[in-house]
Amino acid sequence: MELTDLKGIGQTTAEKLLALGLSEVIDLLFHLPLRYEDKTRLTPIDELVGFRYAQVEGEIVKSYVTQGRRPILVCEIDDGSACMQLKFFNFYYSQKIKMRAGLRIRAYGEVRDGMYGMEIIHPEFSLGAKQPALAKSLTPIYPKSEGISQKLLQKAAAQAIQMLQDGAFELDELLPADWLAAQAMPTLVEALQFVHSPPPDADVLQLINHTHPAQQRLKLEEILAHFLAMHQARTAIQQLNAPRLIMAPGQAQGVMSLLPFELTGAQQRVVQEIHQDMALNHPMQRLVQGDVGSGKTVVAALAMQAALVHGKQAVMMAPTEILAEQHLLTLSEYFPDREVVFLAGKVKGQARAEVLAAIAGTAEVIIGTHALFQADVQYRDLALVIIDEQHRFGVHQRLLLKQKGQASEDNTEQLMPHNLIMTATPIPRTLAQIAYANLDVSVIDELPPNRKTINTLLLDNQKMPQLAERIKQACAGGEQAYWVCTLIEESEHLRAKAAQDTFAELQEWFPDLQVGLIHGRLKGDEKQAVMDRFKANQIQLLVATTVIEVGVDVPNASLMVIDNAERLGLSQLHQLRGRVGRGNRQSHCVLMYQAPLSENAQVRLSTMRETNDGFQIAQQDLKLRGPGEILGTRQKGSMEFRFSNPEQDAALFQQAKGMAADLLACNPQACEQLIQRWQKQAQLLAKV
Structure with missing residues (x-):
């Protein structure tokens, strides 16, 4: 059934929905909510709690615009239990005129404990004596793309669920009934109805944490489809032929x-x-x-x-x-x-x-x-x-x-x-x-016995004079050093400019050293010429962007400075650090940072200081960034789970792996249907 069969979706909108992977009505059922809003009830103002979302309704006592550097529209409301403020930093003059004293207003948003009591910044609101009926279920919030509103997705998904209930199309139950009973999980149809339209008495905490049985049911099927697609890929490869390359003893x-x-x-x-x-x-x-x-x-x-x-x-x-x-x-x-x-x-x-x-x-x-x-x-x-x-x-x-x-x-x-x-x-x-x-x-999982552990130091970038002295001593003793520039922007032009600025600055700091420069905008032969000079020790200090992250091997380079290290992820920091420590000298990596550090940056830099073990670092990286980021945006492919998370749902992944083998043995047809339901890229994956 086509998306254009739904009310409110024309051809242009249907084309925009393709960006979300939605091409048929059935796809909407598996476009699962990210989170929920509770608009099923009103919360008295005197019961509001800070940093929680709530819906309130009351009478406008007064509204006015503050006369500061930035005008703010303030609307004070009273529901009989207490008063609070609604604040709008971006507003129209007509909005100020409409919000007059005596009118009723209903508002939804995140409650904060402000200077004058409870407040909501930029709430959703409706004005008038006759307010719409309260929602009958929690309101789902879906992943969306440019040009697609949340309301459109909500209405489209609601129509799809209604069509499923009316029997307009069927969804086969592909998991054995005894499995579902043993896990106390609902059927597929029950689970989809619940996640798209949770009743007011649903356990909101479970839904927020994605641990509700209905969500677990859908996760299990999605993970199962992943393992089945991987098995399909492996089987497809094993059916192809390759040359037998037998190594006789001694040929290596x-x-x-x-x-x-x-x-x-x-x-x-x-x-x-x-x-x-x-x-x-x-x-x-x-x-x-x-x-x-x-x-x-x-x-x-x-x-x-x-x-x-x-x-x-x-x-x-x-x-x-x-x-x-x-x-x-x-x-x-x-x-x-x-x-x-x-x-x-x-x-x-x-x-x-x-x-x-x-x-x-x-x-x-x-x-x-x-x-x-x-x-x-x-x-x-x-x-x-x-x-x-x-x-x-x-x-x-x-x-x-x-x-x-x-x-x-x-x-x-x-x-x-x-x-x-x-x-x-x-x-x-x-x-x-x-x-x-x-x-x-x-x-x-074993390093060569002659590899020395790299000593990693954290240094506030205000302490450049002490670091400069250390670099001078190292280079005077015949060692070489890297100075890695980082930049938040992804522009290669800006990266190169930052490196050039640093290069000029370091030439002033170290007039007696040969300072080199390498970055992504240099031509291939220019990069090679710089690296050849560095390897030959004709350059003592090499200023570089993260272009040197992998592959560069200069055993005499024993000191690395990573400028603004707080801007990089753990994996990239570890890769960069691995450019030193390749010779017999004790090597050092200095992570310079700009204070104050965010909590996340503190964890990253502390992890680097505490361990050289790449697998420990990767485990911490997984906690901080999630699986898709670690695998790389172009690589993750089937790892783009709609609902599941390998870190949070480790037990479900383990369970699904065993279930995949059982299902392949007893119902291969159901396996193929599961793959098609959850993985549109399954055929491509089978070739990789």
Whole structure:
């Protein structure tokens, strides 16, 4: 049934509703309220409590406009129990005229304890002797987009619920009745009716906290659909064919013999898991998580070796040219006898043509950025795709690269390459099991034995003179330092300007040091030239934006200053800190902040000072920011739950995971219906 079948929704409005994922009437039923307003009753003024929402009704005693720097319309009302004020900072002259003494007024809003008693700022209100009847149920407040009013959504949802009650369409109950009975949960129809139109006696606290049985019922079905979609994705991959890349004993020794260190136990375990996957005839789908400095690149090289010994190609894609070039340097050292090529946006003209010819011909290890999956890039025999910091790539980009596989030797089928995903952004184990339920997850949970803990200090930015002295001492002793500039605005132009201003200021502070500058608006070859000089110790102090967040490896850099660190999230702070501590010296990270700090900023900075463990930091980050932010806006995909929260609903997620396996066994048709009901992107997810 089309949305235009509802009263008040024309074609233009229907097109706007598409931005909310609403294309049919049934979609409105699953567009669930964020919160509720209680307009079912009036609260006497003498019973009002501060910082709670309430609805009051009384007679206007007087109204006037204050004569201060900013005029305020004040309306004083009396309901017989007490008086209070309604205040309007933005008002029309006609509004002042209408609010005359003696008229009745009903108002709803957040109550505050003001200077002259209770007050409500900018309430919703209605004037007149004849007020509308009180609401029969709590008023739902829905997620909305530009051009769509709350009233329109409320009326549309109410019509959809009425049509459901009248039998205009049916919703199949897809969960077994014995499950619902055992959990004391309502049916789907009962749950939807309740959340869209809760009765006046509903437990408001439960509804606010999203713990009411009706809400839990809908959460359970949504989470179940998520796990079923992930299972569908995994099954779809396992039905595809990939080249079997069996590693014989000793074939990894070529890379191993070049390492100046021994692999940690965690690295050995993860490499073994990868080689076992690549020996199978369906595509590997493995995520490798490793904290900053845990040695993921070595693991990637040993995965590549499995492809190379079979005469096939391996590709590594990174989100930035700096990170890709870092991989180029490292992997060229690991594979001195192999043909290693690089492709990025800055490779143009004849140079690009030569690289494309090599990829289609003799190249064995291919490293680059998103340029690797463009249409004109043809691979000779691609068997392994490694995507680093994959949360920075969109779903479609990753899919395009994976589709670059080759036909089998007898040309009877398309072979998919094995797929290895790496991230240095630790994800809490519980969240990884939810977000990547279609992947096998390996964790490098051990740092190399020579890695020293980075000493993290918090410093008010008023104490710059003491810090300057510390930087001078470090650089005089042969060390190097980063100075990271942060900026709230997302404009790359503004970021660059802030860095340039800081660069000029620090040149005055440190006239005897070579100070360098790198930011996102520099061209690729300019960035590379700066980094080359820094690595060669021709620059002692490097001023940078967060462009250096991942991939930069300068072992001699042992001091990092992050300016206005309170502006950054925990994950980004941890990634930046990981740029130091890569050599034998004791390293330090100074988090400079602008006082006073918000409570949230205090928690973030204290967490950084107390621990270097990326997984502990990720767990705290999850509490502060939620799952979608941690996974990245382009990556979260199916993690955009409408109703559920992996942190708050951990028990439900655990329960749904077991239920998914049972439902797949006893009713696969219901599984498909659940996925379609809750996940419109299910078909795309199945390919990723």
